[in-house]
Amino acid sequence: MNENELKNLWxxxxxxxxxxxxxxxxxxxxxxxxxxxxFINSMKPVKLFTFLFGTLWVGTGIIILSHIxxxxxxxxxxxxxxxxxxxxxxxxxxxxxxLFQLITIYYLDMSEEILKTQEKLNNLKMSTLWVxxxxxxxxxxxxxxxxxxxxxxxxxxWQLLITFSITAFFSFAAVWLFINIxxxxxxxxxxxxxxxxxxxTPLMKSMDLLAQVETYKxxx
Amino acid sequence: xxxxxxxxxxxxxxxxxxxxxxKVARLYCAAEDDRQDLIQEMLxxxxxxxxxxxxxxxxxxxxxxxxxNVAISFYRKSSSKKVNFIPLNDSIIDFPSEEKSEKEQNLNxxxxxxxxxxxxxxxxxxxxxxxxxxxEIAEILxxxxxxxxxxxxxxxxxxxxRFSQIKx
Numbered sequence: 372m373n374e375n376e377l378k379n380l381w382x383x384x385x386x387x388x389x390x391x392x393x394x395x396x397x398x399x400x401x402x403x404x405x406x407x408x409x410f411i412n413s414m415k416p417v418k419l420f421t422f423l424f425g426t427l428w429v430g431t432g433i434i435i436l437s438h439i440x441x442x443x444x445x446x447x448x449x450x451x452x453x454x455x456x457x458x459x460x461x462x463x464x465x466x467x468x469x470l471f472q473l474i475t476i477y478y479l480d481m482s483e484e485i486l487k488t489q490e491k492l493n494n495l496k497m498s499t500l501w502v503x504x505x506x507x508x509x510x511x512x513x514x515x516x517x518x519x520x521x522x523x524x525x526x527x528x529w530q531l532l533i534t535f536s537i538t539a540f541f542s543f544a545a546v547w548l549f550i551n552i553x554x555x556x557x558x559x560x561x562x563x564x565x566x567x568x569x570x571x572t573p574l575m576k577s578m579d580l581l582a583q584v585e586t587y588k589x590x591x
Numbered sequence: 592x593x594x595x596x597x598x599x600x601x602x603x604x605x606x607x608x609x610x611x612x613x614k615v616a617r618l619y620c621a622a623e624d625d626r627q628d629l630i631q632e633m634l635x636x637x638x639x640x641x642x643x644x645x646x647x648x649x650x651x652x653x654x655x656x657x658x659x660n661v662a663i664s665f666y667r668k669s670s671s672k673k674v675n676f677i678p679l680n681d682s683i684i685d686f687p688s689e690e691k692s693e694k695e696q697n698l699n700x701x702x703x704x705x706x707x708x709x710x711x712x713x714x715x716x717x718x719x720x721x722x723x724x725x726x727e728i729a730e731i732l733x734x735x736x737x738x739x740x741x742x743x744x745x746x747x748x749x750x751x752x753r754f755s756q757i758k759x
Contacts, residue, residue: 378720378722381698381720381721382720385613388613389610392609392613394605394609394630394634399601399602400598402634402635403598403638481636481656481657481661482640483660484656485656485659485660485663485711485714485731486711486732487733489663489711492660492664583709583710583711587732587742588734590738590741590742
């Protein structure tokens with residue numbers, strides 16, 4: 372089959388179907404009445420829930436922490452206070468990145484060239500990696516919030532060694548993951564293990580698409 | 592642009608160029624339900640981008656960009672998004688049932704081949720099948736004319752190999 376036959380085949384097959392394809396005036400009327408700023412309505416329920424839950428968590432945390440810092444700073448266990456403060460702070464940063472990503476994607480101009488738009492869009496999707504990296508930084512603080520001054524005074528060397536080793540391990544893991552969770556490592560086994568699951572499919576597809584864009588830009 | 596004029600332009604564009612949306616949706620979505628959702632999403636994006644339309648580009652170039660960008664990104668949408676969609680006419684897609692001819696077999700082969708292509712290659716393929724010039728394809732995709740030629744050449748070679756493999 373030559374080139375022209377192929378194109379004719381494609382054209383004739385579509386012609387028949389396009390004749391039967393109708394977009395009614397009712398459809399266009401309804402679309403043209405959609406508000407431009409319907410960002411919240413466009414969010415998937417799971418994203419909306421994550422965002423609202425995260426905001427509630429961070430908001431409540433900030434209110435409680437502000438109260439503690441202002442009125443009962445001297446009475447509270449400092450290890451607990453600073454561990455919780457870092458956790459809330461890192462969650463707030465992750466939440467901000469998440470919201471920024473959702474808004475920027477929603478308002479992205481889809482009428483620009485395909486490669487340019489897809490590169491922007493998928494780079495934005497990749498900022499999900501930043502959210503994950505920031506959240507992993509919380510790991511060591513989950514091992515320090517229960518520390519107290521009595522523990523340092525009364526525990527023997529072995530008990531302290533085990534406690535510090537656990538914190539050191541989680542600190543190392545957090546920093547290592549923060550540095551290494553990136554696009555370039557997408558094909559590594561450990562990366563696929565972390566990002567294995569249905570909820571990560573869009574992210575993995577974004578990476579695949581970015582790789583395609585890269586190939587298109589560099590291939591001669 | 593006032594709202595009434597924008598609405599009128601939107602209706603005209605949709606009526607005159609509905610084939611672009613239909614063909615892109617057909618290439619990127621196998622299931623009819625997904626295809627209707629995709630066309631709906633394209634219409635919403637066209638409406639939102641209408642005030643940015645720049646007449647230095649052909650209308651078809653502008654529409655191909657939006658339709659292809661939306662189609663390539665469409666995998667992100669889940670079925671839960673459907674609640675926000677206004678349903679399109681149920682009878683929008685009608686596949687005529689005819690006897691299996693050689694033409695139809697070739698068409699099936701072509702569609703099977705296209706379905707195996709990656710997202711960006713599919714975009715090149717549809718523009719090639721629509722007989723767009725290399726210049727226009729380059730403008731839609733955002734690459735050089737010579738790169739378009741190379742890409743089309745490679746996809747055509749794959750297609751030829753595929754056809755000859757199956758036929759033999």
